[in-house]
Amino acid sequence: MQARKILVTTDLTEISDFAAEYAANLALQLNSQEIVLLNVLIPSHIQITTASGGAYYPPNHVTQKLNDALFDKRSDLVKKQAIKFSQPGVTIKPVVRVNHNKSGINHFMEEYKADFLVTGSHDKFSFMEILLGSETEKIIRKINYPMIVLTCEPVSSTIDNIVLAIDVELDEEQQNGIDSIIEFAGLLNAHLQLLYVITNSKISATSAVERLHQLAKHKNIRNYSINTMEKHSLEAAIRSFSRKYKPDMIALLSQGKGKLHNLIYGSRTGEVINEADLPVYVARSM
Secondary structure, eight states: OOOOOEEEEOOOSSHHHHHHHHHHHHHHHOOOOOOEEEEEOOOOHHHHHHTTTTTTTOHHHHHHHHHHHHHHHHHHHHHHHHHHOOOOBBBBEEEEEEEOOOOOOOHHHHHHTTTEEEEEOOTTOOHHHHHOOOOOOHHHHHHOOOEEESOOOOSSSSEEEEEEEEEEEOOOOHHHHHHHHHHHHHHHEEEEEEEEESSSSSSHHHHHHHHHHHHHTTOOOEEEEEEEOOOSSSSHHHHHHHHHHHOSSSEEESSSSSSSSSSSEEEOOHHHHHHSSSOOOEEEEH
């Protein structure tokens, strides 16, 4: 995994401030060269037409003036936000894009050659919904890059301890997805907490520990510890574990084109992300 450039989405709200500041601190830890602070402006005629259900189409000369004014205002605000969270050694490039074609987040990741995304999440992933016009699970499935999601101001900007929880024996595709999490932890020299959640009586604690040992050996993980917990769900286990051990980040694996695998928080990933009070690292299994 490379971490030369980070793309940060901003809608100029408080949660975007958290994401920008967090990304700047993370860039220092990762020795990243640049942050792109991206604000996407939906043209006014699209917003007006959508709001009216297609009943009203404003004149071009009116919308052009409005778009120009909005663009100038956004550009000024994003520039101020970039200056506010800049740090020595980290370049934050403010960018405002008028998105006529509703390009997806992968388009912007590719255009700016970003290695991963940092974004703040409102109750309904408002920024990401604008980009992709989809529900949270579909958004997570569509992104081809690792992403970090924040729902509130992090307690710490330093990532020393990451929890990765599983409740299944991983197949080859899923293990490839975990590589991203392991590499990310390695870049930060972070301790990886491997947590096996026992949700039924089909596996014993001894067998669960053995599976985690095999995973760590197969993936050549150096800085890790092994934990097991009996709970009725992954959600309950990760909440309990986080309260007790206070990790700095939760790691989440999603399967890109299919349904989300029942790995960390099960299939209702978006809802849990919105409830989380820790940054969530989302990696896609290829």
